[in-house]
Amino acid sequence: MTTHLGLPDGITACLFDLDGVVTRTAVVHAAAWKAMFDAFLRERDGTDFQPFTDSDYERYVDGRPRADGVRAFLASRGIELPEGTPDDPPEAQTVNGLGNRKNTALLEKIRTDGVEPYEGTLRYLHAVRAAGLATAIVSSSANTREVLRSIDAERLFDVRIDGVVARERGLPGKPRPDTYQAAARDLGVEPSRAAVFEDALAGMEAGRAGHFGYVVGVDRVGQADALRAHGADRVVKDLAELGGDA
Numbered sequence: 001m002t003t004h005l006g007l008p009d010g011i012t013a014c015l016f017d018l019d020g021v022v023t024r025t026a027v028v029h030a031a032a033w034k035a036m037f038d039a040f041l042r043e044r045d046g047t048d049f050q051p052f053t054d055s056d057y058e059r060y061v062d063g064r065p066r067a068d069g070v071r072a073f074l075a076s077r078g079i080e081l082p083e084g085t086p087d088d089p090p091e092a093q094t095v096n097g098l099g100n101r102k103n104t105a106l107l108e109k110i111r112t113d114g115v116e117p118y119e120g121t122l123r124y125l126h127a128v129r130a131a132g133l134a135t136a137i138v139s140s141s142a143n144t145r146e147v148l149r150s151i152d153a154e155r156l157f158d159v160r161i162d163g164v165v166a167r168e169r170g171l172p173g174k175p176r177p178d179t180y181q182a183a184a185r186d187l188g189v190e191p192s193r194a195a196v197f198e199d200a201l202a203g204m205e206a207g208r209a210g211h212f213g214y215v216v217g218v219d220r221v222g223q224a225d226a227l228r229a230h231g232a233d234r235v236v237k238d239l240a241e242l243g244g245d246a
């Protein structure tokens, strides 16, 4: 039943990451993080500061909950800041303040420029649902609902586990598998019968750690080898490659 979707037999649910898999928002997040961290580092270290790189984004920030990303990157540079609280204002020199500073810039960009979906993913989602498989969106982003609503795609997912739900339920974020496991549980399927679709290395690790039936790495930025090394069973550039056009 699922071979025309490029999935092994026995898969009954598909769990999709959002940014970079469903929508072209991974680049918007990456740019907002870079602008925020570069301004922070310049102010701290002067004009010969060491900028935030693509590799910093992939290793420390991509796919992780907002504050985890701030913490991991600062630790990589040996910088310690007080934690603060999630409602810290964007000016606060705290982990949460820096995260909220980046979020203000991100939302401004999203509201001005809008959000673009990946058409290949939308077609694939429709095919998956037509084949009777269950679907979930599993994102670290607390902006998931707003992003999905802006492309009218909320209804394509039976279950949503995002940054807001994870916080409410006290679930640790990717690379830990808990958010994906919660989505499978809510859908009533064993992880071995669920496929994970992810573009971030942290998400690959979550898929591997959760023993999911199939892990698809979506390579939007030329990191196919790294996706494989972090747990992808198959790497595609776009979900259209998996089929589902029937």
Ligand SMILES: O=P(O)(O)OC[C@H]1O[C@@H](O)[C@H](O)[C@@H](O)[C@@H]1O
Pocket (backbone or CB within 6 Å): 018, 019, 026, 029, 030, 061, 062, 063, 064, 065, 066, 069, 103, 139, 140, 141, 142, 143, 144, 163, 200
């Ligand atoms: O800050 P938000 O919208 O809650 O998102 C948290 C993280 O969500 C992930 O989906 C993105 O890959 C990260 O870049 C982002 O930092």
